[in-house]
Amino acid sequence: MNKPTLDYLAAKTAQQITQVIGARVKKDNVVASKDVDGFVTKTLGVLQSQGVYAMALFVLSRSGSKSQAGEMSSEERVACEVIAQLWPLRKPVQALKAMGADGTQGEITYDRVNEKKSVLLREFADLTGDLDTLLLVRDLYEQTLIYARYGAKAAGG
Numbered sequence: 001m002n003k004p005t006l007d008y009l010a011a012k013t014a015q016q017i018t019q020v021i022g023a024r025v026k027k028d029n030v031v032a033s034k035d036v037d038g039f040v041t042k043t044l045g046v047l048q049s050q051g052v053y054a055m056a057l058f059v060l061s062r063s064g065s066k067s068q069a070g071e072m073s074s075e076e077r078v079a080c081e082v083i084a085q086l087w088p089l090r091k092p093v094q095a096l097k098a099m100g101a102d103g104t105q106g107e108i109t110y111d112r113v114n115e116k117k118s119v120l121l122r123e124f125a126d127l128t129g130d131l132d133t134l135l136l137v138r139d140l141y142e143q144t145l146i147y148a149r150y151g152a153k154a155a156g157g
Contacts, residue, residue: 004099006092006140012099013085014147020081020110021155025074033156035074037149043082044145052138056124059083060117067111080110082148083120089140090127 004012017040023031039062047055060083064076072080088095088107098107108116128134 004096006096007143009089009092009096009099010140010143011147013089013144014151016085017082017144017148018151018155020078021152023077024069025072025077026070029074031074031077033152036078036152037156039075039078040082040145040149040152044142044149047138047141047145051128052134052141053124053128055141056083056121059086060113060120063113063117065114067114069111077110080113082145083113084108084110086141086144087120089144090123090137092133092136092140 018033018036020031021033021036025031043055043059046058059079062075062079063083064072064079066072066076069077084107088098108120113120127137
């Protein structure tokens with residue numbers, strides 16, 4: 001494969017976000033495509049109107065405090081997945097280099113998000129210090145969330 005592009009990174013990350021569809025959550029429920037679509041749409045709205053840091057605050061405010069999927073609500077599970085998948089993209093060049101053959105880049109998993117909230121917020125705040133990187137990350141997040149939204153709609157039939 002040729003060197004991956006930022007668009008490829010956005011597409012693969014969006015696919016990882018939509019993989020949460022069908023995941024078990026509390027009370028033997030599963031995450032539905034409409035749960036992902038709705039949450040991603042709200043997240044995209046916050047990103048577009050308020051910026052990257054506000055988006056991170058929004059998502060982390062919805063992630064709850066539990067770490068096990070069976071203890072989370074659908075919204076909490078989706079929020080944890082969204083932030084876990086977007087996290088590596090805050091450093092786009094490194095994310096491209098780290099991208100594995102399976103299209104994933106790793107770093108943090110959904111079940112570690114709630115225990116790492118303060119670290120996540122600190123790094124998202126630090127991101128606002130470099131305008132060029134901030135604008136690139138905002139655009140990359142926007143593209144990723146748009147792809148995830150369409151992916152969730154497609155998965156819903």
